[in-house]
Amino acid sequence: MNAIIWKNKPVTEAQLIAACKEDDRRAQKFLYDRYAPVMMGVCRRYTKTEEDAEDILVEAFFKVLTNIKQYKGSGSFEGWIRRIMVNEALMFLRRRHNFNLTVEITNVDVKAPARVIDDLAAKDIINVLNQLPTGYRTIFNLYVMEGYKHREIAEMLGISINTSKSQLILAKKRLRALLGQAGFPGAEKATP
Amino acid sequence: MASNKDIFDLFKEQQHKLAQPPSPRAWKRIERRLDNRRVSSRHDNTFKPLAMVAAIALIAVFAFLMMVGMGQQNDRLFALNSLNDTNGLEQLSFSDASFDSHMSSAELILVAQHAERQRNGSISEGTALQKLVPSGQNTQKKATRIPQFSWLNGKWQSANPDNDLAVLESWSTSGTHKLVGVARKEGQLIEKMQLEEKHGQLYFGSDFGTGHFVEYPLKTLNQREAVFENKNAGFPEQIVLKRLSPSRLAIIYRNAEIEAGNQSERIRALQERHMLSSQQAVRYLSRLALQ
Numbered sequence: 001m002n003a004i005i006w007k008n009k010p011v012t013e014a015q016l017i018a019a020c021k022e023d024d025r026r027a028q029k030f031l032y033d034r035y036a037p038v039m040m041g042v043c044r045r046y047t048k049t050e051e052d053a054e055d056i057l058v059e060a061f062f063k064v065l066t067n068i069k070q071y072k073g074s075g076s077f078e079g080w081i082r083r084i085m086v087n088e089a090l091m092f093l094r095r096r097h098n099f100n101l102t103v104e105i106t107n108v109d110v111k112a113p114a115r116v117i118d119d120l121a122a123k124d125i126i127n128v129l130n131q132l133p134t135g136y137r138t139i140f141n142l143y144v145m146e147g148y149k150h151r152e153i154a155e156m157l158g159i160s161i162n163t164s165k166s167q168l169i170l171a172k173k174r175l176r177a178l179l180g181q182a183g184f185p186g187a188e189k190a191t192p
Numbered sequence: 193m194a195s196n197k198d199i200f201d202l203f204k205e206q207q208h209k210l211a212q213p214p215s216p217r218a219w220k221r222i223e224r225r226l227d228n229r230r231v232s233s234r235h236d237n238t239f240k241p242l243a244m245v246a247a248i249a250l251i252a253v254f255a256f257l258m259m260v261g262m263g264q265q266n267d268r269l270f271a272l273n274s275l276n277d278t279n280g281l282e283q284l285s286f287s288d289a290s291f292d293s294h295m296s297s298a299e300l301i302l303v304a305q306h307a308e309r310q311r312n313g314s315i316s317e318g319t320a321l322q323k324l325v326p327s328g329q330n331t332q333k334k335a336t337r338i339p340q341f342s343w344l345n346g347k348w349q350s351a352n353p354d355n356d357l358a359v360l361e362s363w364s365t366s367g368t369h370k371l372v373g374v375a376r377k378e379g380q381l382i383e384k385m386q387l388e389e390k391h392g393q394l395y396f397g398s399d400f401g402t403g404h405f406v407e408y409p410l411k412t413l414n415q416r417e418a419v420f421e422n423k424n425a426g427f428p429e430q431i432v433l434k435r436l437s438p439s440r441l442a443i444i445y446r447n448a449e450i451e452a453g454n455q456s457e458r459i460r461a462l463q464e465r466h467m468l469s470s471q472q473a474v475r476y477l478s479r480l481a482l483q
Contacts, residue, residue: 023230025223025226028226029219029223032219032222036213036214036218036219037211037212037213037214038208038211040211040212040213040214041207041208041209041210041211041212042210044210044212045207045210053214054214054215054217054218057214057218058214058218058221058222058225061218061222062222062225062226065222065226066226066229120206120209121209122209122210122212125203125206125207125209125210126210140200140203143200144200144201144203144204145203145204145207172199172200175199175203176199179199
């Protein structure tokens with residue numbers, strides 16, 4: 001665990017969380033500063049604009065700080081925060097998108113040269129993800145980035161497991177195409 | 193040399209690049225919401241106890257009002273139950289001045305039987321003095337026992353004129369709460385007496401010829417006898433008015449405890465004095481002349 005320096009002295013994450021449970025505003029700000037950038041990246045993957053991502057972040061972090069007493073310390077604290085962020089992002093998306101308006105397709109395995117992706121900058125990743133349809137992007141995020149199973153994604157989004165799978169395949173195909181259009185020919189050469 | 197990787201794995205490995213600090217406005221928004229929550233929480237913490245106290249107070253007031261209401265009902269019932277008391281103010285009673293709370297058990301039985309007959313039969317308003325009215329509206333608020341001694345009014349003389357010829361006694365009503373009696377012997381005033389009701393208590397008073405009245409509160413009363421007692425008066429401690437017959441009376445002066453063989457009792461036996469016929473008057477006067 002990385003050492004946390006707060007008030008010019010090292011503290012453990014548990015001590016920081018305990019201070020937040022006591023409604024210590026400086027501890028809350030410290031916690032926010034520590035996790036907000038990562039969580040902003042999480043939120044940004046689900047939305048097409050930074051403003052939407054920040055709205056999700058604010059709402060989710062408010063829930064983190066006001067429900068922190070529910071965290072019992074049994075799992076990763078960052079993982080707990082991340083789940084809150086993802087749930088908030090999904091709530092945001094559910095209000096604007098119908099995840100059932102998709103078609104089912106057969107499985108497609110897309111490979112891309114590793115060196116191509118290694119050269120992607122953050123803005124390139126964001127640009128590519130932004131061009132994915134919401135359904136594709138959401139399932140891509142949940143499955144690839146968060147590690148959820150299709151069964152779990154189906155329950156979270158209220159869709160069938162096959163829909164989740166087909167959307168993921170379409171997302172992969174679209175990513176490959178988008179990477180090629182972005183000037184990363186290695187991706188286009190990847191074989192399905 | 194580039195090796196093909198699953199495109200998803202590559203994105204997953206690169207996701208750390210997406211981390212970026214949110215705008216400073218984001219924390220201000222969170223902080224503002226936290227402040228609002230803290231204020232509302234503080235209000236809750238302030239007002240919740242107050243609300244609880246207010247609720248408890250309301251319940252207490254409600255319970256108190258209920259108890260007061262029930263208490264008043266109980267008081268009313270209690271007042272009605274105290275109908276047997278002579279000073280019941282809320283009771284409905286006969287405005288019969290001759291009501292006697294010191295009745296003998298036989299009289300009480302008679303009264304109870306009378307009440308039972310009235311209950312079974314139609315309710316009669318009775319005479320003007322016996323209307324069923326709330327006692328609070330009763331013009332004669334308290335039944336006086338003086339009228340029970342109205343038979344004492346008139347003139348009385350010694351029942352044994354041969355032995356105590358000259359004793360004459362006269363009683364008359366003085367107001368509604370007082371009877372006044374005077375005893376004379378051979379024309380000389382020997383005793384002033386009075387029967388007076390004061391503060392709900394009946395007193396027999398006598399000056400025993402001294403001009404200073406000694407009062408004897410009523411101790412017992414029945415149809416034939418009224419006993420007045422004052423143990424601080426010396427002799428007599430008791431004065432008993434005994435009605436021997438409608439026309440015969442005995443006034444007994446005695447001590448409360450009469451020792452056997454040492455009886456100290458003075459009895460003045462009286463009979464109602466009637467107007468003498470002319471023959472009786474002649475006989476009486478001639479006897480006086482012979483003496």
